[in-house]
Amino acid sequence: MSAPSVHGVSPSGLATLRIDRLGHRGDGIADTPEGPVFVPLALPGEWVEVERQGERARLVSVIEPSPERIDPFCRHVGVCGGCAFQHWQAEPYRAWKRGLVVEALARVGIDTEVAALVDAHGEGRRRATFHARGTGGSAPKGRDTLAVGFAGWRSHAVVAIDTCPILAPSLDGALPAAWALAQALAPVAKPLDIQVTASETGLDVDVRGSGPLKPRSVAALAELAGAHKLARLTRHGELVLQREPPLLTMGRARVPLPPGSFLQATAAGEATLAALVGEATAGAKSIADLFSGVGTFALRLAERARVAAYESSAPAIEALGRAVRGTSGLKPVTGEARDLFRRPLLPLELKAFDAVVFDPPRQGAEAQSAQLAASKVPLVVGVSCDPVTFARDAALLVKGGYRLERVTPVDQFRYSSHVELVGVFRR
């Protein structure tokens, strides 16, 4: 079919749009006379037929595909909201992701070396949060009173799945376990969130939204935990049962995972970020690891330097302490549970370190960056999962006299619009 030359509405009531660009969340955007229209799963240059709801639209068909369009490998694409980019060739996708970092820095006036995107999908995601809801239908055969899977595109509807090809083999068994849990807990009024983490001792599962458990449910769950080889089951972080303590190796240490604690999404992502942090801080003898989590960086850095770890989660700091005590030959490590948004480390405290690593949540580390900017620490390494808040914080550091030497974007969330990065600042 030849491409239409103007945006329009077909006799079926569907709109025809030309996609002009991609938004930062990965939606195709058509710039129409009435303003931008966002079309998930569409690529720049494509003519598409869509069902419009105001400025949002659902892709119905691609009239003229981009030469960069490829067939997705998962049959749930288009319904499941989990993957935004299985339909795009690798090279333009990778260039777009790197571009998100370049653009965010350019917007705050920082021009620095941005390396090529490092692929860190590895074997796939080692953690997933599934949702479960009672349903009138639409679930795989034999499970038609429940839907267990991921949220649909920009919706709260649960798309029932029984396979997800982007999960790591270590999460094999996670979906059957989630289905079995949902069947046992039978969500009616409220949906359940079932977070499954692949630990080295088995699946670690945290369930939210079930309400208090009756003794009958606990007995059913205990049976199910055995059948599905769960290491531990918690509800809102409270222990329901444990067959094995969930453990993960970080550097030379084995870390007992607190329920639901932060974890880099892929093993390859963790290894890549830790290697970049390690390279950047080589030679430093005393390092502060801010927003340390359970010690992803601290435990590796402590193989050659003294480390002080700060993090708001007390269970994470406790887990780090236990990992340190169980590992011989590490340099001294201290840990403090501290809210670094409200009580950032001050220049006087920062004097003790010849390098500082910070890896905040998506909101960034504005208060801490302002204190770092006023400090004399010679080397600061920023790790981030949000180029925009990183750029804001980087601008504070640059204003305080640091130079952003280089940034390395890391693709841990392949097929999504998320990108991680490591930036190295020196004064």
Ligand SMILES: C[S@@+](CC[C@H](N)C(=O)[O-])C[C@H]1O[C@@H](n2cnc3c(N)ncnc32)[C@H](O)[C@@H]1O
């Ligand atoms: C992106 S994670 C990084 C964790 C760790 N560096 C890692 O790689 O596993 C951000 C961490 O910041 C912690 N956090 C969130 N808000 C915080 C705050 N206000 N003060 C200190 N830590 C905070 C979270 O608990 C989480 O562990």
